Amino acid sequence: MGGSTNVKEWWPAIFMLLIQIFTTGLMLLTKVVVDNGSLAWTLLTYRFFLGAILAIPLAMFFEKGRLKELTLKAFIWIFTSALVGFTIPGFAYIGLGDTSPGYAVNFYNIIPIAAFILAVLFRSH
DSSP, X not given: OOOOOOGGGGHHHHHHXXXXXXXXXXXHHHHHHHHTTOOHHHHHHHHHHHHHHHHHHHHHHHXXXXXXXXXXXXHHHHHXXXXXXXXXXXXXXXXXXXXXXXXXXXXXXXXXXXXXXXHHHTTOO
């Protein structure tokens, strides 16, 4: 019938496009910084400190009083996720010094595939 569409229907596509644009921009900036002699681990440390500074106030506001629910098992999962989330991008940044940003951005498309395979392997569907 009519050509009217709801803007909310386009939000996932718009946000996915924005994520791809920001990821490409991040890779281009990372390539410039790494090529100018900065260590990839230093850049990654700054990135995670900035993320923590931005996320901690939000977590304190939205998850108020839930710290008591943090068990040892949950803490181990958080620690493992943080460790893997720090080292894998570090290796990607080191590899970015030898390749192009376009090549590096292509590997971000592997993340959903790897997540699906891990979910199937660990039966967390």
